[in-house]
Amino acid sequence: MAAASGDHTGEETYTSEVTEDASGDCEATEEGKVLAGYEYLDHTADIQLHSYGRTLEESFEMVVQAMFGYMTDLDTVDATDTQRIEAQGHDMLSLLFQLLDEFLFVFSAEPFFIAKEIKILEFDRENFRIVAEGYGETFDLSKHPQGTEVKAITYSNMQVHEELPTNDCFVIIDI
Incomplete structure (x- = not known):
């Protein structure tokens, strides 16, 4: 189950593998540690995505999910x-950029695909290559509420921190 708090005007946090008690409060599993998730951070005229996970692969998956969740x-x-x-880069930042850009492309052109979940199938750190699958459906305004349009991915203040326990990624998207 995913948890959300806030709206797109402030900070918003989403986590996976959480439980919800009768009051609606969310608690992380595994001894109180949040395992994977993302949040939206305010940024002048744009929005910053912050993702984290037990592995860098999981954090990359979550940042793509965060982008779709903003839409x-x-x-x-x-x-x-x-x-x-498939995404190819020349370093870890360009690989993250290309991954997001490829998924933004499948949303922006036929088939107008919106992914609910992302799974990285291959993560080649030596050659900076990713093969990933998105699981979702064609965007339909009669079914899916229209969020904010993501115009582009940016390199502005992009960060990848492969450090346990959170493996953080930060990406500013142009909205």
Whole structure:
């Protein structure tokens, strides 16, 4: 189950593998540690995505999910279709940029695909290459609420921190 708090005007946090008690409060599993998730941080005229995970792969998956979550409510998306992408970079930052850009492209052009979940199938750190699949469906305004349009991915203040326990990624997207 994913948890959300806030709206797109302030800080918003989403986590995976959390439990919800009767009051609606969310608690992380595994001895109180949040395992993977993302949040939206305010930035002048744009938005900064911050993702984290137990592995760098998981953090990369979460930052892509964060981008799609800014475009629509992911709870309205069914995982009925799959889109496979390949991304290649010359370093870790360019690889993250290319991964996000490839998924933004499949949303912005036919088939207008919105992914509810991302799974990295291959992560080649030596050659900076990723093969990933997105699980979701074609965006439909009659089913999916329109969030904020993501115009582009930026390198501005992009950061990848492969450090346990959170493996943080920070990306500013142009909205």
